[in-house]
Amino acid sequence: MAEIQTNEGGGKKKGGSKQKKFSVHIDFTPMVDMNMLLITFFMLCTSLSKPQTMEINMPSNDKKITDQDRDKVKASQAITLILAGGDSIFYYTGQPDYKNYNSLKLSSYRADGIRSFLLRRNIDAVQKIKVLKQKKLELKISLKQFTDEVSKIKSGKNTPVVIIKAEDRASYKNLIDALDEMQICNIGKYVIDKITPGDLFLVKNFESKGTYAGKFVTN
Amino acid sequence: MSKVKVPRKSTRIDMTAMSDVTVLLLTFFMLTSTFVRKEPVQVTTPGSVSEIKIPESNILSILIDKTGKVFMSLDKQTDMVNTLDSVGNQYGITFTAQEQKKFKLLPTFGVPIKDMKAFLALKSSQQDKILANYGIPTDSIDNQFKVWVQKAKANNPDLRIAIKADQKTPYKVIKNVMNSLQDLRENRYNLITSLKNEPAQ
Numbered sequence: 001m002a003e004i005q006t007n008e009g010g011g012k013k014k015g016g017s018k019q020k021k022f023s024v025h026i027d028f029t030p031m032v033d034m035n036m037l038l039i040t041f042f043m044l045c046t047s048l049s050k051p052q053t054m055e056i057n058m059p060s061n062d063k064k065i066t067d068q069d070r071d072k073v074k075a076s077q078a079i080t081l082i083l084a085g086g087d088s089i090f091y092y093t094g095q096p097d098y099k100n101y102n103s104l105k106l107s108s109y110r111a112d113g114i115r116s117f118l119l120r121r122n123i124d125a126v127q128k129i130k131v132l133k134q135k136k137l138e139l140k141i142s143l144k145q146f147t148d149e150v151s152k153i154k155s156g157k158n159t160p161v162v163i164i165k166a167e168d169r170a171s172y173k174n175l176i177d178a179l180d181e182m183q184i185c186n187i188g189k190y191v192i193d194k195i196t197p198g199d200l201f202l203v204k205n206f207e208s209k210g211t212y213a214g215k216f217v218t219n
Numbered sequence: 220m221s222k223v224k225v226p227r228k229s230t231r232i233d234m235t236a237m238s239d240v241t242v243l244l245l246t247f248f249m250l251t252s253t254f255v256r257k258e259p260v261q262v263t264t265p266g267s268v269s270e271i272k273i274p275e276s277n278i279l280s281i282l283i284d285k286t287g288k289v290f291m292s293l294d295k296q297t298d299m300v301n302t303l304d305s306v307g308n309q310y311g312i313t314f315t316a317q318e319q320k321k322f323k324l325l326p327t328f329g330v331p332i333k334d335m336k337a338f339l340a341l342k343s344s345q346q347d348k349i350l351a352n353y354g355i356p357t358d359s360i361d362n363q364f365k366v367w368v369q370k371a372k373a374n375n376p377d378l379r380i381a382i383k384a385d386q387k388t389p390y391k392v393i394k395n396v397m398n399s400l401q402d403l404r405e406n407r408y409n410l411i412t413s414l415k416n417e418p419a420q
Contacts (some may be wrong), residue, residue: 019386028234039248047251053381053409058401083390164384166390172283173265173386175393177411180267192397213303 036123041077054179059190079121079162081114081178085169089114089178090203098198101205109177118185121160127155129186162190165199238329256292257326259350260284265386266415273409281370282327282412283384287392288354289364290329291371298375299323304333305370307362329355332363338344355393365399372405380408 019161029160043092075094082104090104091114097103107113119126136146175187175192181189262284282290293299300319309315310332314322318339322328325346330338330353338353356365371380376390378401384393400408 025231028238028351032234032237032241039241039245042248042252043246045254046248047255049382051273051345052267052269052410052414053411053417054267054269054270055271055407058397058406058408084243166392166394168389168394170390171386172384172388172390172393175385175390176265176267176410180409180415182266194394 003054004093046085054176054178056192077158077161077162079118080163080199081162082195082203083164083166083170083178084203085167087171087174090176090206091117092202096198096202098201098205101202101209104202104206108205109174109211113140114178115184118160118162118187122185122187125156125159125186125188128153150186151188154186156188158189162187164190164192165195166192167200167203246324257347258282259290259327259329259347260288262383262385262410263314263387264413266381267412268415269412271409273315273411274379275378277373277375279378280381280383281368281396283382283388283392283396284354285385285387286352287293287357287388288329289357289365289392289396290350290354291364292327292329293371293378296323297374298371298378299325299328300345301374302371303308303335303402306366307335309366309370312336329353331356334411357392357399364396364400364401368400368405372403381411382408383411 024146077095079091080096082092083088089107089109090109092104107117132146132149132153134140135141136143142148163173163181166175166178179190181187222364225302248262254331260282262282276294278294280292280294282292284290291300297339300323303314303319314336318336321339322335327350330352334353338349341349354360355367368380382393382396400406
């Protein structure tokens with residue numbers, strides 16, 4: 001393979017002179033060494049995969065937009081998630097009930113926690129999207145049709161609206177996990193909002209099982 | 220017993236095939252990979268199921284470590300210089316051509332503007348060492364981070380903002396950064412995550 005055969009004067013057989021056959025072997029070992037070195041360098045100094053990203057749109061805090069211009073969320077569709085410290089997550093539906101500490105529910109980031117609750121609330125959209133996914137797999141609809149339909153279902157009228165509020169103690173991972181659940185549960189309408197003193201009160205009240213609120217009544 | 224004569228065989232191995240393979244691998248690595256940017260702090264991004272890839276150019280990336288230090292980087296060197304100039308103008312600092320040249324070669328920057336001149340005068344090996352101790356001030360009294368983003372965006376309106384934060388960063392810091400961006404009416408941005416495999420239901 002790595003040899004060059006030189007056959008000098010192939011046609012001069014009649015001349016009588018003895019011909020010499022050269023066989024030039026090239027040793028490729030140093031070449032392999034060098035390539036291996038380069039490969040090692042590239043493997044160590046580069047990253048193969050580009051990082052993933054999540055796109056989010058935050059609400060504008062433009063002062064010109066009054067509350068009337070905003071879409072008021074129907075209380076029956078609203079779910080408020082409160083991301084508290086220590087990887088715990090609370091949720092309540094609709095309007096907060098400050099008198100009853102049990103209106104706040106403790107949940108978890110595991111699959112049987114907040115996800116199962118959100119999936120149950122969003123069951124219509126989830127099932128519709130499941131059907132669509134199946135159709136897409138069977139190549140009945142194109143990718144564009146699929147994405148159009150999905151966004152239509154996600155922005156449908158009866159889908160829940162999730163408000164994510166995070167305490168200062170919560171970590172960035174908690175926020176990403178909560179946003180992730182929105183994707184997994186096919187929730188189209190969600191917003192990250194500032195936590196209000198009322199929400200903090202709810203969490204404290206829950207943790208102290210109602211005794212925290214008791215202080216305010218007596219005073 | 221007579222000895223069996225073992226014929227001597229040459230132990231030469233033909234390395235051509237091996238060389239072919241390595242060259243092929245090398246080509247693959249060179250074509251598919253991108254170089255890792257040098258970052259002053261170690262950041263572990265949280266995992267998510269999102270599969271959107273980040274665009275390649277026109278990125279303003281904001282790096283936040285778990286203690287809440289903020290660093291920034293721009294991928295175009297011309298943007299770097301223009302941004303430095305306009306931020307310098309804002310604070311009444313002019314940079315010499317040499318300082319500009321040094322600045323545009325930085326992979327990541329994150330020094331309070333008053334320390335910038337002293338920082339740029341250092342050798343690059345020293346810069347790497349001390350950069351991790353700095354960070355762009357983000358507090359409400361002296362929000363230099365806001366100025367940096369504003370100027371960068373003014374110089375190149377196509378910039379996309381990408382936030383890369385450590386998973387243990389307290390939300391307080393993230394909130395601060397997000398509020399600053401909101402004040403600038405930058406309502407669309409990307410959060411960089413790493414891929415987590417979880418079956419979507």
